[in-house]
Amino acid sequence: MNRKHNKRNIVIYHLLSILFSLIFVLPILWALIASFRPEINIFQGISPLSFKVLSFFPFTLDNYIGVFKNEVFSKALLNTFFVATTTVIIGVIINAFAGFSFATMDFYGKKVLFSIVVASFLVPGDLLVIPTYNLIDSMGLIDTKIALILPLLGNGMVIFMFIQFFSQIPKALSEAAVIDGASYRQILIIIYAPLTIPTIIGASLIMFLAQWEAFLWPLVVSRSINNGMIQLALSTFTQQYGTLWGLKLAASSLLCFIPLIILMPLQKYYISSIASSAIKG
Known part of the structure; x- marks a missing residue:
């Protein structure tokens, strides 16, 4: 019983760690990805629930x-x-x-x-x-x-x-x-x-x-x-x-x-x- 309880705590701990890491990392990652987009496309797909927010396309080095x-x-x-x-x-x-x-x-x-x-x-x-x-x-x-x-x-x-x-x-x-x-x-x-x-x-x-x-x-x-x-x-x-x-x-x-x-x-x-x-x- 204790082993199951410990495993559950470990899983919860890791899930919370991943969640809080994403909260801090995603804005930085978005800023990096958005820096490779044309000016008019930067704020497209800005919703955090959309995978478009992490898309490099259209890509530019301008x-x-x-x-x-x-x-x-x-x-x-x-x-x-x-x-x-x-x-x-x-x-x-x-x-x-x-x-x-x-x-x-x-x-x-x-x-x-x-x-x-x-x-x-x-x-x-x-x-x-x-x-x-x-x-x-x-x-x-x-x-x-x-x-x-x-x-x-x-x-x-x-x-x-x-x-x-x-x-x-x-x-x-x-x-x-x-x-x-x-x-x-x-x-x-x-x-x-x-x-x-x-x-x-x-x-x-x-x-x-x-x-x-x-x-x-x-x-x-x-x-x-x-x-x-x-x-x-x-x-x-x-x-x-x-x-x-x-x-x-x-x-x-x-x-x-x-x-x-x-x-x-x-x-x-x-x-x-x-x-x-x-x-x-």
């Missing part, structure tokens, strides 16, 4: 061609890749050194600084927009790529990930290297870095996605097409007398699926880095 021909969007796409890649390269180095310092060194104010790093998780980024803007403005960096990169170089979550991973590495390794005359920089680069590949990949993905998804900060500091970001470029497809739905859906699909394409082959490293940061060795 929307994607139009998106890449749009000067504002194509420029913003290149800007976003440049800003995100630069943030990842510089940010991972800075945060790795910070995490290494916390994990392997004893210095005055270490506990206070570590508390600030942890507390930064609780502070919404939007809350810091005004003071950060005032600082960037005082430096004369408004409407520059540096203004987009600089505030996102330091990431409390990434620092914490490196601290947790480095703390699991036996200190005997670094102590032996110090005796042999190695500097802390050499210890990090030669000994620790090769062991930290999953954490580096996870940190890179977190920082890349932070720039890819950024909206409010680019909105505040970007004032020209040369420094526009991809999230802001979506507004170019909403015009005074209506929305160009084909172009907007194509652009939105690119925004969603480019990070997925990057994440898919690196998923196991990303999960490994997040899991290891939750374990204190």
Whole structure:
């Protein structure tokens, strides 16, 4: 009797899981499929009870061609890749050194600084927009790529990930290297870095996605097409007398699926880095 009851619960659980998954996935799937339709056919068969909603026909690539021909969007796409890649390269180095310092060194104010790093998780980024803007403005960096990169170089979550991973590495390794005359920089680069590949990949993905998804900060500091970001470029497809739905859906699909394409082959490293940061060795 208990086995039948358990099987019934398992079946109900899986059915509910499938139902809720469809509720979340179907709108995204429809947007992707609709982005391959001509403008006049996008909202045909919109009823969720009709299989036409998942039909690719009539099929066209005009929307994607139009998106890449749009000067504002194509420029913003290149800007976003440049800003995100630069943030990842510089940010991972800075945060790795910070995490290494916390994990392997004893210095005055270490506990206070570590508390600030942890507390930064609780502070919404939007809350810091005004003071950060005032600082960037005082430096004369408004409407520059540096203004987009600089505030996102330091990431409390990434620092914490490196601290947790480095703390699991036996200190005997670094102590032996110090005796042999190695500097802390050499210890990090030669000994620790090769062991930290999953954490580096996870940190890179977190920082890349932070720039890819950024909206409010680019909105505040970007004032020209040369420094526009991809999230802001979506507004170019909403015009005074209506929305160009084909172009907007194509652009939105690119925004969603480019990070997925990057994440898919690196998923196991990303999960490994997040899991290891939750374990204190």
